[in-house]
Amino acid sequence: MYTLLFLSGGTGSRMQNATPKQYLLLAGKPVIMHILERVDAIDAIKDVVVVCAKEYEASIQLMLNQYGVRKEVRFAHAGATRQESVRNGLALVREEDVIVHEAARPFVKTEDFERLIAVKERNATLGYSIPFSVLKGHEYVEGLTERSELINVQLPQKFETRLLKEAHEKALEEGREFTEDAGMIYLYHPEVPIKVVEGMDYDLKLTTRIDMLAGEQIYKDVFSGRK
Amino acid sequence: MSTCIITGPGSGIGRATAIMLAERGYYDHYALVGRNDEEMRATQKEMQKHLPEGSTKLYHIDLSNPEQIPEVVKAVNEEMGGIDALLNIAGYTDPQPLLTTTLESFELTYRVNVFAPFMFMRECVKYMRQKGGKILNVASTAGMTPRPGWLSYASSKAAVISMSETLTAELSEYGIMVYCVSPGRCATKLRRRLAPDEDPTTIMQPAEVAEVVCNLMNREERCLDGQNIIIRKQMRK
Numbered sequence: 445m446y447t448l449l450f451l452s453g454g455t456g457s458r459m460q461n462a463t464p465k466q467y468l469l470l471a472g473k474p475v476i477m478h479i480l481e482r483v484d485a486i487d488a489i490k491d492v493v494v495v496c497a498k499e500y501e502a503s504i505q506l507m508l509n510q511y512g513v514r515k516e517v518r519f520a521h522a523g524a525t526r527q528e529s530v531r532n533g534l535a536l537v538r539e540e541d542v543i544v545h546e547a548a549r550p551f552v553k554t555e556d557f558e559r560l561i562a563v564k565e566r567n568a569t570l571g572y573s574i575p576f577s578v579l580k581g582h583e584y585v586e587g588l589t590e591r592s593e594l595i596n597v598q599l600p601q602k603f604e605t606r607l608l609k610e611a612h613e614k615a616l617e618e619g620r621e622f623t624e625d626a627g628m629i630y631l632y633h634p635e636v637p638i639k640v641v642e643g644m645d646y647d648l649k650l651t652t653r654i655d656m657l658a659g660e661q662i663y664k665d666v667f668s669g670r671k
Numbered sequence: 672m673s674t675c676i677i678t679g680p681g682s683g684i685g686r687a688t689a690i691m692l693a694e695r696g697y698y699d700h701y702a703l704v705g706r707n708d709e710e711m712r713a714t715q716k717e718m719q720k721h722l723p724e725g726s727t728k729l730y731h732i733d734l735s736n737p738e739q740i741p742e743v744v745k746a747v748n749e750e751m752g753g754i755d756a757l758l759n760i761a762g763y764t765d766p767q768p769l770l771t772t773t774l775e776s777f778e779l780t781y782r783v784n785v786f787a788p789f790m791f792m793r794e795c796v797k798y799m800r801q802k803g804g805k806i807l808n809v810a811s812t813a814g815m816t817p818r819p820g821w822l823s824y825a826s827s828k829a830a831v832i833s834m835s836e837t838l839t840a841e842l843s844e845y846g847i848m849v850y851c852v853s854p855g856r857c858a859t860k861l862r863r864r865l866a867p868d869e870d871p872t873t874i875m876q877p878a879e880v881a882e883v884v885c886n887l888m889n890r891e892e893r894c895l896d897g898q899n900i901i902i903r904k905q906m907r908k
């Protein structure tokens with residue numbers, strides 16, 4: 445059984461909106477509820493830890509009630525960084541395995557979660573091939589990359605809870621910052637295989653205003669039953 | 672097992688639809704919701720001629736008090752093992768021109784015609800969204816074109832049409848289909864209040880509307896949700 449560690453601590457600064465994006469409406473529903481509703485139907489996920497700013501706990505709880513979410517949901521405080529938020533959430537994870545996902549990625553189907561859960565490896569990430577060329581550099585080109593060697597890291601990911609906690613403790617000790625967790629496990633537990641599960645072109649992370657517009661179309665095309 | 676909730680089953684389109692659905696056997700259980708016990712029992716008796724014993728149950732509420740609806744829907748879900756279909760058929764009218772329409776009359780019309788269907792849909796969707804289902808709202812052609820003297824009724828039916836179209840899109844992900852039908856002149860008690868001098872034998876009959884409604888509630892029907900379906904009869908002169 446899994447605990448879903450659900451990151452909802454974003455402030456929406458890149459969306460240029462006073463309300464963080466996970467609380468905006470997408471297809472008539474708060475972004476955060478798209479995943480929480482679908483996950484509610486997955487038996488392998490026993491409970492949920494939502495990591496969010498303290499001031500949003502009450503409104504999320506209200507939405508959970510309004511949408512009839514039945515799973516137990518606990519709240520952890522968002523940290524100053526994503527990594528700190530994951531660490532805070534991990535402290536409330538009870539199950540031996542954890543699925544990490546974030547509210548800004550609402551376009552994951554129930555069956556996508558189930559594909560991730562179904563792989564025999566206990567540590568896995570969704571990964572999608574990169575369809576464009578990538579070079580090293582900043583103001584000038586500084587090197588080449590091999591596209592076929594790269595993975596576009598998507599969420600959700602799943603991990604043994606113990607391994608992820610250990611990795612976060614080590615990262616904290618060393619003062620290292622990671623932007624996702626599969627890389628952290630890879631670094632601190634190199635002996636552990638991390639399976640890459642085929643990702644989806646629709647697993648868009650909502651970051652900017654234009655993503656919300658694109659998101660409406662993705663919802664209609666992938667999730668709405670009306671064709 | 673499948674369960675269908677029908678509001679306004681005591682007379683008119685509600686009664687005709689309830690009996691026709693029972694005849695066709697589209698659902699296993701029926702929850703009949705209304706306030707007129709005598710009329711609802713008469714409908715129930717007709718329905719039971721076509722159904723196994725105990726397939727129907729009456730729930731007495733006054734739809735002008737939609738606050739009671741969550742409790743009723745919860746009870747239906749618990750007592751009948753789920754909710755698969757909802758038919759919002761009950762209606763109310765107090766036809767008045769603008770200057771004689773009171774706030775109380777306007778509000779009562781909206782309570783029965785708009786707030787009650789809204790509450791039924793909201794509460795039923797909580798149970799339906801796990802496995803999908805069908806919702807059908809009965810609006811009216813009065814909700815589509817100007818009807819001087821019917822302000823509250825016509826505007827309430829326009830709201831029903833709009834709610835149905837919006838919720839078709841909003842509930843699609845759950846596999847819930849939302850239908851809307853707008854009957855024209857139909858020989859019901861409500862029509863009698865709107866047009867007291869009209870000969871009811873010269874206009875469409877409730878069973879003819881029920882025929883369309885039942886066809887939509889057939890589980891094989893998967894294409895006609897989300898549009899305002901106008902039901903008018905071609906009368907022979």
